[in-house]
Structures are given as structure tokens and as C-alpha cells.
Amino acid sequence: KQEVTQIPAALSVPEGENLVLNCSFTDSAIYNLQWFRQDPGKGLTSLLLIQSSQREQTSGRLNASLDKSSGRSTLYIAASQPGDSATYLCAVPKTSGSRLTFGEGTQLTVNP
Amino acid sequence: DGGITQSPKYLFRKEGQNVTLSCEQNLNHDAMYWYRQDPGQGLRLIYYSQIVNDFQKGDIAEGYSVSREKKESFPLTVTSAQKNPTAFYLCASSMKGDAAYEQYFGPGTRLTVT
Numbered sequence: 139k140q141e142v143t144q145i146p147a148a149l150s151v152p153e154g155e156n157l158v159l160n161c162s163f164t165d166s167a168i169y170n171l172q173w174f175r176q177d178p179g180k181g182l183t184s185l186l187l188i189q190s191s192q193r194e195q196t197s198g199r200l201n202a203s204l205d206k207s208s209g210r211s212t213l214y215i216a217a218s219q220p221g222d223s224a225t226y227l228c229a230v231p232k233t234s235g236s237r238l239t240f241g242e243g244t245q246l247t248v249n250p
Numbered sequence: 251d252g253g254i255t256q257s258p259k260y261l262f263r264k265e266g267q268n269v270t271l272s273c274e275q276n277l278n279h280d281a282m283y284w285y286r287q288d289p290g291q292g293l294r295l296i297y298y299s300q301i302v303n304d305f306q307k308g309d310i311a312e313g314y315s316v317s318r319e320k321k322e323s324f325p326l327t328v329t330s331a332q333k334n335p336t337a338f339y340l341c342a343s344s345m346k347g348d349a350a351y352e353q354y355f356g357p358g359t360r361l362t363v364t
Contacts, residue, residue: 142292181355
């Protein structure tokens with residue numbers, strides 16, 4: 139059974155800092171990996187989707203990497219801003235279909 | 251604007267009552283999903299539907315029921331058999347019911363049962 143872990147559970151940084159969020163998964167046979175952002179009391183917004191054949195995916199100040207063999211993905215946020223404050227979740231689909239297994243998320247606070 | 255709508259945003263019910271949560275999408279997506287989110291836990295899949303008139307149980311389907319009579323709509327009924335119904339419920343959709351396609355989420359419904 140796939141298990142997804144995100145460390146740390148919470149992170150507080152000053153504005154402008156570069157930071158890394160971690161996601162690990164126990165079964166490396168994943169189809170892809172998706173990173174989401176969730177603001178308090180809101181739904182999820184898709185940030186990046188990395189295919190299993192890719193090593194990296196970039197969108198603006200966000201860069202996600204994927205190392206399937208070690209069962210890890212990182213989300214790098216450059217020059218963090220207070221508007222980046224949210225919970226970040228990663229999710230992987232089971233190889234045979236579209237059902238996603240989610241991590242518990244990292245709650246990020248960027249202080250002005 | 252294309253997107254997913256969920257209504258209502260907040261819902262309050264007495265224990266023992268069934269309640270139906272609405273989810274509508276105008277993205278022309280084939281697949282739709284219902285998740286439950288509890289504090290400190292990741293999202294858990296309740297039901298999903300890959301095509302109209304077809305749906306499958308997810309990991310925590312007990313006490314829930316769904317229907318998929320129209321492509322745009324995937325309502326979720328929380329029955330009195332669900333032991334701990336108070337939670338944040340999220341609906342999602344994807345173009346196809348395949349892992350290659352991103353899932354897009356609605357704003358959620360917070361259900362409180364007392």
C-alpha cells in the first residue's frame with residue numbers, strides 16, 4: 139500500500155528566503171506526482187505535475203524535482219512571499235488508475 | 251468561467267439526518283471524485299466516477315452514496331450510517347479517469363453534524 143509522507147508538517151520562514159518542501163513515497167512505481175496548494179478553508183489548486191519520466195518541472199518561482207528510485211520529490215520555492223503562506227500537499231496516483239494518495243501536507247507561513 | 255462549484259459552503263445537520271452535497275463542473279470532464287479531509291490528515295477518497303452512470307467506491311465509502319446521471323453533476327449523500335460525518339468535503343474532476351490527467355478541485359463544503 140502506497141504511503142506518502144511530507145516533512146516538515148509546518149514551516150515558518152522570513153520573507154525572501156528560498157525554501158524546500160519534501161515529499162516521500164514508499165512505492166516507487168508511480169505514474170506521476172502532483173503538488174497542490176491549499177489556502178485555509180479552500181479547495182486545492184494544482185501547482186505542478188511531474189511525469190514519472192521527468193526529473194524536474196518549473197512554474198515561475200516554483201521548481202519541483204522527482205527522484206523515483208529514492209521515492210522522493212521536493213518543491214523548491216524561490217524568494218518566498220507572504221502570499222505563499224498556505225498548506226502544500228503532494229499526491230501520487232496508483233499505477234493502474236487515477237486514484238491519488240495524498241500526503242498530510244506542509245503548512246507554510248512566510249512572515250513579512 | 252470554467253470550473254467546479256460546490257454548494258453550500260457550510261452545512262449544518264442534526265445527527266440521524268441524511269444530507270446531500272452538490273458538485274457541478276462545466277469543464278466537460280469525464281471523471282469526478284469526492285474526497286474527505288479531516289484536520290491533520292491527508293485527503294481520503296470516498297467515491298469516484300470515470301463516466302456517466304458509472305461510479306466506484308474509494309477507500310472510505312461506507313455511509314456515503316453517490317449518483318452520476320449527468321456528466322456535469324456528481325452529488326454526494328452523507329447518510330445516517332456514516333459514524334463521523336463532520337469534515338471538509340472536496341469534489342474534483344479530471345478530463346479522463348486516468349492518472350495522466352490533473353485533478354481540479356472545487357472550493358469545498360464544510361459539514362457539521364451535531
